[in-house]
Amino acid sequence: MKKNMTPEYYKYTRFIVAVLVVLALLAVLTALVAISAGSSGLTIREIVLTFLGRGTTQSEAIIFNIRLPRVVTAIVAGIGLATVGCVYQSILRNPIASDSTLGISQGAAFGASFAIIALGAGMQNQTGGGVTISNPYLVSVCAFICSMLSTFIVLGLSKLRGISPEAMVLAGVALSSLFAGGTTLLQYFAEDVKLAAVVFWTFGDLGRTSWREIIIISAVVLLALVYFMFNRWNYNALQGGDQSAKGLGVNVDAVRIVGMIICSFTSSVIVSFVGIINFVGLISPHVLRRIIGNDYRFLLPASAMVGALILLLSDTAARLIVSPVILPIGAITSFLGAPVFLYLLFKGVQKR
Amino acid sequence: MITVRDLSFRYKPDRPVLEQITFDGQKGECIAVLGNNGAGKSTLIKCLNRILQPREGCVLVDGNSIGEMKRQEIARNMAYVAQKNEWDRLTVFDSVLLGRKPYIKLGPTDQDIAIVSDIIKKMGLEPFQLRYVDELSGGEAQKVMLAQALAQQPRVLLLDEPTSNLDLKNQYEVLDIVRDISKDEGICAIIVIHDINLAMRYCDRFLLIKDSRVYAYGGPEIITEKSIRDVYGMDVVITETHGVKIVVPMPQYRDMPEYRELPISPVIPAAACC
Numbered sequence: 001m002k003k004n005m006t007p008e009y010y011k012y013t014r015f016i017v018a019v020l021v022v023l024a025l026l027a028v029l030t031a032l033v034a035i036s037a038g039s040s041g042l043t044i045r046e047i048v049l050t051f052l053g054r055g056t057t058q059s060e061a062i063i064f065n066i067r068l069p070r071v072v073t074a075i076v077a078g079i080g081l082a083t084v085g086c087v088y089q090s091i092l093r094n095p096i097a098s099d100s101t102l103g104i105s106q107g108a109a110f111g112a113s114f115a116i117i118a119l120g121a122g123m124q125n126q127t128g129g130g131v132t133i134s135n136p137y138l139v140s141v142c143a144f145i146c147s148m149l150s151t152f153i154v155l156g157l158s159k160l161r162g163i164s165p166e167a168m169v170l171a172g173v174a175l176s177s178l179f180a181g182g183t184t185l186l187q188y189f190a191e192d193v194k195l196a197a198v199v200f201w202t203f204g205d206l207g208r209t210s211w212r213e214i215i216i217i218s219a220v221v222l223l224a225l226v227y228f229m230f231n232r233w234n235y236n237a238l239q240g241g242d243q244s245a246k247g248l249g250v251n252v253d254a255v256r257i258v259g260m261i262i263c264s265f266t267s268s269v270i271v272s273f274v275g276i277i278n279f280v281g282l283i284s285p286h287v288l289r290r291i292i293g294n295d296y297r298f299l300l301p302a303s304a305m306v307g308a309l310i311l312l313l314s315d316t317a318a319r320l321i322v323s324p325v326i327l328p329i330g331a332i333t334s335f336l337g338a339p340v341f342l343y344l345l346f347k348g349v350q351k352r
Numbered sequence: 353m354i355t356v357r358d359l360s361f362r363y364k365p366d367r368p369v370l371e372q373i374t375f376d377g378q379k380g381e382c383i384a385v386l387g388n389n390g391a392g393k394s395t396l397i398k399c400l401n402r403i404l405q406p407r408e409g410c411v412l413v414d415g416n417s418i419g420e421m422k423r424q425e426i427a428r429n430m431a432y433v434a435q436k437n438e439w440d441r442l443t444v445f446d447s448v449l450l451g452r453k454p455y456i457k458l459g460p461t462d463q464d465i466a467i468v469s470d471i472i473k474k475m476g477l478e479p480f481q482l483r484y485v486d487e488l489s490g491g492e493a494q495k496v497m498l499a500q501a502l503a504q505q506p507r508v509l510l511l512d513e514p515t516s517n518l519d520l521k522n523q524y525e526v527l528d529i530v531r532d533i534s535k536d537e538g539i540c541a542i543i544v545i546h547d548i549n550l551a552m553r554y555c556d557r558f559l560l561i562k563d564s565r566v567y568a569y570g571g572p573e574i575i576t577e578k579s580i581r582d583v584y585g586m587d588v589v590i591t592e593t594h595g596v597k598i599v600v601p602m603p604q605y606r607d608m609p610e611y612r613e614l615p616i617s618p619v620i621p622a623a624a625c626c
Contacts (some may be wrong), residue, residue, distance in 0.1 A: 005465050006472075009445045012482050233453050236446070240439045246403045247434070247622060248504070249427030271449040294441035 016298045019291065023305035030312040031075065035067045038314050038323075042067075067319035072214050073206045074311040078280060080270045082307020083300055084263045087228050087283025090235040090296065091259040092165040098281040099267035102172035103150035105278070106179035108271040111146030113183045113198045115139040117190045136208070139201065143272040150175045151264035155257065165256070203328030204275035206315050213273050224266040228300055231255060235296040277330050279337040280307050290344055310337065353379050354400075354508050354540050359409035361392075361399050369395050371564045373409070377508070377540040377557070382531055384551035385544045387561035393544040394435065396561065397510040400542070401430040413507050419473030427454035431501035432510040436517070437493060440486035444477055444496050447485050451503025471499045475529060498526065502533060507536065507622055509541040515550060523547070527554045548580065549598045572597070 005013075036042045042059060050059045081099065088097040099105055100295040110152050154171045158164060187195055209217070228235075234255045242252050267281070285299060285305040291300050314332040321327060359373040369392045377383050385393045399406040402418060411418040413429045421429070431451070440449055448471060452464040460468075472481055475495055480488065485496055494514060501509055511530065515523040527543075531554050534541040545551045551558065558574055560567040562583045568574045580588045580599060587602045 006445075006469050006478070006481065008482055009469075012445075054534045140426060140584075194523055220602055233450070235449055236442065237453055239442065239452075242436065243398065243403050244432070246402060246423065246430030247427065247430075247510075248450065249424040251423050289441055293443060293446075295443070295446050329489065 001031070016292050016295075020298065020302055020305070023302060023309065026327060027075070027305050027312065030309055030316070031071050032072070032318045034312050035063060035072045037068060037320055038062075046296040069209055069211060070206050070315065071312065073209045073217070073274060076214065076218045077206065077270045077274055078284075078302040078308035078311035079276065080224065080266050080278065080307075081281040082216070082226040082284035082303040082310075083129050083221075083225055083228055084267045085307075086285040086296070086303040087231075087259055087263050088281070089234065089285055089323050090238050091256045091263075093167055093238065093241075094169045096282065097169055097172075099264075099271065100278050100282070101169065101176065101275075102154065102264070103121055103175035103179060104147040104174040104241050104264055104267050105271055106183070107147035107150035108143035108268065109202050109276060110179040110183045110186075111144065111272075112139050112201045113143035113186045113190075114146070114277075115142035116197050116201065117186045117194050123195055128277045139347045140272040144225045144268050146179070147268040147271060151260060151268075155260060168260075170278060202276050202330075204330035205326075206274055206311070206329055207326070208275070209273055217270055217273055220269045222267055224262050225304065226301075227262055231259070232296040232300060234293075235300075239294060243308065266322075275330070277311070277333055279333045279341075283337045284310060286341065287344060353377060353414055354411040354542075355410075355415075356400065356410075357410050359406050359411065361395055361400055361406045368564050370406070371401065373561075373566055375566065375569045376558055377542060379538040379540060380535045381557060382534055382541045382543060382555040383557045383559055384555035385561060385584065386548065386551060387560045387567075390559045393561055394512050395557070397432070397512060397542055397544055400508070400510060401426050401432055403432065409612060424454045427504060427583070429506060430510060431504040431506035432495045432503050433514060435511065435512045437485070437497050441484050443482050444488070445481045445518060447473065447496050448472055448499045448503050451500035452524065454504060454525045462530075467505070468503055471502050473500075490517050491519065491525065494518060494522070494526055494556050497530070498529060502537075506539060506598050509539050510596060511541065511543045513544050513546065516546060518581075523550060524553075530554070552597055552599070575599070 011134045028108075032044055033048050033049060037045055038064060042062065046055060046059050047063065049055050055063070085098040088099070088102065089095055106186050115135075119142070121136060150172070153175055154168050157171045158168045161167060183198075185200060190198065193289050234245070235251050237248045237250045238252065238255065242246075286304060288299055288302045292302060311329070311335060314329050314336055317336070318327040318329050319330045356373055357373050359370055360368065361370040361483075362368045364441065373396060375383075376550040385396060388395050395404060398404040399412050400418070403412075416429075418426055418429070442450075445468065449460060449464065450469045452460055452468065453595075456464060472553045474477055475498070476497060477492075477499060480492065485493055488496065493516070498511075498514070509530070514526055514530070518526060527550060530541050530543070533539060543551070552572060552575060557569065557571055559569050560574065560579060567583050568579055575590070575597075577588055577590055580586065580590075588599050589602055590597060590599050592598070
């Protein structure tokens, strides 16, 4: 117990630490289950042995080449999307701020469609019914550019009229619909195969990433997480309104603009590589706010774990429900997330 | 201890909000900022700690210019309590701990925790230290915000209408705390307040603002029927009951036939004004 801390407050912090530990354990457990689940069944024991370097060649091949990249992608993408959503909601002081409401997802979708349809990155080879994209990097780069473009338009517009967080969210919503319109037009004039590739891309898929891409995503997410944690007190202060935050010594404009850029960069990188995964950034922080409150010291790490957990669970469900067909993860997160979220909302309303 | 010289501010070039505001505040003093809605009172205290950037003029705390300080340093010298607070889902303890933000580098130290625990005890917030701020009543929440400001250990405390949303008892309780703490800790409190009677009860000096300028600054003697009529555009009588000077608004006063004949300070029975 820290010196001078009241016993009640100490007990409260212990409770929150316990929540964090439970979430971390759950995430690890789910990750193991996710690795073991699949057409060639592996037991948890085999997995642990393989990690310790005592597995068979076959189990090593399955784990390190197929299952682990997928699971690691779920974890880092989950951490990234959830913490980014968490920070968006603080710096824009808006509970519905997330990558999907700020034009980032729609921007990425437009970029990908543009690359596939107009730049020919989607010359399809359809083998066994699967749709593959011939030039994945061009698609990712285009998706990234367009999603960052929407961020800079939002920042630029708000800079012209002073930085009002409400205006930023509204501008994001407007840009979302603009990009969605652009995507629809591109799709309207596209050939069937290309259209299929676009639709397939926007589904979101954690199995797209190789180790090289995973390293890029992980590095970006890690750096963002470190930056967010350094700013945790600023995010707490911002919730009291801009003026109170300034009174507490927070450089509000800088925290907001730098935060916007880092958040958008992180989510753009994730979305460009794995496609659109809705809802994780929006619900992870909200679920936790109802359990551990709005203190960013705890909310950020907890959101990270819940984000990872949601993606792991969704991806495992997506692979198992109608195995061997893998359902699109974006649909699963929405199916899992929306009812849970609605339940929490209504439960919360009744309590008041 | 606080020196304000020729402070000017405008939102638009052709619309001055504050012009050449000059006044001084001493240690342990409570200063009431009085004036009509839109006179620039809130703007003034926001200019003091650079929440708004004044166009001209300077603010010194203990001889150090606020204009040359970083935000964190300003926050160590001046604490600000906004008119309404919007914190939610943050416990009372953590909200007060946030007042240590200007001092916290990586995480709160034992000393930070000690200061916060001490303030919470002193202000009687202990029973609900783990409740969320948004679940508290208006009076309790206002005390939490005050506690947060005090955790900043400021030299100057800026309060923007600290009593406007509170019931009668809480108005007095909150201002009691402000006055006691400013005396004990030698803090200069600058309070924007609408209730002249509350101001007269708790404040030592009065800054009357009219049309963006200082109309008068001084002790209780400057609160006269004339000065209030000039600043607020409202007829009042000032009277005394139980040794307390009170201002009674008389909106219909001017229309009365005996308007001219009334004495300057008529004695009104206590029951009529309390």
